[in-house]
Amino acid sequence: xxxxxxxxxxxxxxxxxxxxxxxxxxxxxxxxxxxxxxxxxxxxxxxxxxxxxxxxxxxxxxxxxxxxxxxxxxxxxxxxxxxxxxxxxxxxxxxxxxxxxxxxxxxxxxxxxxxxxxxxxxxxxxxxxxxxxxxxxxxxxxxxxxxxxxxxxxxxxxxxxxxxxxxxxxxxxxxx
Amino acid sequence: xxxxxxxxxxxxxxxxxxxxxxxxxxxxxxxxxxxxxxxxxxxxxxxxxxxxxxxxxxxxxxxxxxxxxxxxxxxxxxxxxxxxxxxxxxxxxxxxxxxxxxxxxxxxxxxxxxxxxxxxxxxxxxxxxxxxxxxxxxxxxxxxxxxxxxxxxxxxxxxxxxxxxxxxxxxxxxxxxxxxxxxxxxxxxxxxxxxxxxxxxxxxxxxxxxxxxxxxxxxxxxxxxxxxxxxxxxxxxxxxxxxxxxxxxxxxxxxxxxxxxxxxx
Numbered sequence: 001x002x003x004x005x006x007x008x009x010x011x012x013x014x015x016x017x018x019x020x021x022x023x024x025x026x027x028x029x030x031x032x033x034x035x036x037x038x039x040x041x042x043x044x045x046x047x048x049x050x051x052x053x054x055x056x057x058x059x060x061x062x063x064x065x066x067x068x069x070x071x072x073x074x075x076x077x078x079x080x081x082x083x084x085x086x087x088x089x090x091x092x093x094x095x096x097x098x099x100x101x102x103x104x105x106x107x108x109x110x111x112x113x114x115x116x117x118x119x120x121x122x123x124x125x126x127x128x129x130x131x132x133x134x135x136x137x138x139x140x141x142x143x144x145x146x147x148x149x150x151x152x153x154x155x156x157x158x159x160x161x162x163x164x165x166x167x168x169x170x171x172x173x174x175x176x
Numbered sequence: 177x178x179x180x181x182x183x184x185x186x187x188x189x190x191x192x193x194x195x196x197x198x199x200x201x202x203x204x205x206x207x208x209x210x211x212x213x214x215x216x217x218x219x220x221x222x223x224x225x226x227x228x229x230x231x232x233x234x235x236x237x238x239x240x241x242x243x244x245x246x247x248x249x250x251x252x253x254x255x256x257x258x259x260x261x262x263x264x265x266x267x268x269x270x271x272x273x274x275x276x277x278x279x280x281x282x283x284x285x286x287x288x289x290x291x292x293x294x295x296x297x298x299x300x301x302x303x304x305x306x307x308x309x310x311x312x313x314x315x316x317x318x319x320x321x322x323x324x325x326x327x328x329x330x331x332x333x334x335x336x337x338x339x340x341x342x343x344x345x346x347x348x349x350x351x352x353x354x355x356x357x358x359x360x361x362x363x364x365x366x367x368x369x370x371x372x373x374x375x376x377x378x379x380x381x382x383x384x385x386x387x388x389x390x391x392x393x394x395x396x397x398x399x400x401x402x403x404x405x406x407x408x409x410x411x412x413x414x415x416x417x418x419x420x421x422x423x424x425x426x427x428x429x430x431x432x433x434x435x436x437x438x439x440x441x
Contacts, residue, residue: 012234106233109229112229113229116222116226116227116247117239117242117243120242120243121242132215132219139225
């Protein structure tokens, strides 16, 4: 019995993430599959693909290996990641699809860490109430996004929190 | 010997300091008092999350040292307790000396002084200070100057290194200290960090001796080979020719003449 599975890891490059096929192909070898496909769906229903991709999905042929790095995070998104395994002769009891939600917060975390680095050389800035309050809001929004996905499986709330964080970042001259 | 504190340890300490500071705030406010650092638990959480994130994605990032030192400094007075909690397995655990089977107590210590001419601690222009404690646990040492916690082995600001000597831990600052500089040193005693062997926390011998020679011979007769700290209260002039209290500088001694020399007032 085959159960399609994958994991996602973050890179030091915050614009990317890596998806790893962790399926056990013992019962159904890769030769019995015709391909794999990744669909990244945003909270509003739109799909996300790397630049230059003409389809709304990402082909992931077995010839490309079991690890694929995707450069799609121009900003932070809550994403429904779906992988389909296309099998030539489906077997009863096997699962050829996996869908999971992820909140990608690397851009926000990177900006947030930049503020901390700045504080290391200017520690007194944390005593500025406005600065502290806005940085606290940013932290709360990042945490909200993660909690919404991990606890609530709520992509809408996660994206709303990331949008709030994004607003603080693109208007950093006013808030920090 | 000097050591840099790993970022992973700083993150661990910050997590503990967060709840220690939250508890401290609650204690102060319980009787309608107040605290001057109401946001400290939140700040510790916020800054720890930032350092933790960077450490997870790139533990060798060069900016982590400064950010880690900043987080470390935010822990402030709670660091000593946090180190104690993390080092003893989460709090309340009794460490047993495998050699003697006896429990070891960890004793927190604090030394606070102001640099001044004529001070018995440090005078202006000094660069070193000897902590006369051979059982100092090196990883618990925290030194602050005028309220700012110092880093170890830095060259671009006031910092320190330390070396274990037969008489204790020698602290060496990279910049001479100044008049009226407030120095606070926190550490925990309980284990000999130099040899890595575990020593029982303390022993106490109460006895009366006629003079230093009788005292020394009695110690030898009891099989003593190593002397840590002895406080002698003398009402005669047989102890080095002076009356009053005498403190023996810790260290190993082999002769009566040496033990006499090592007594000072």
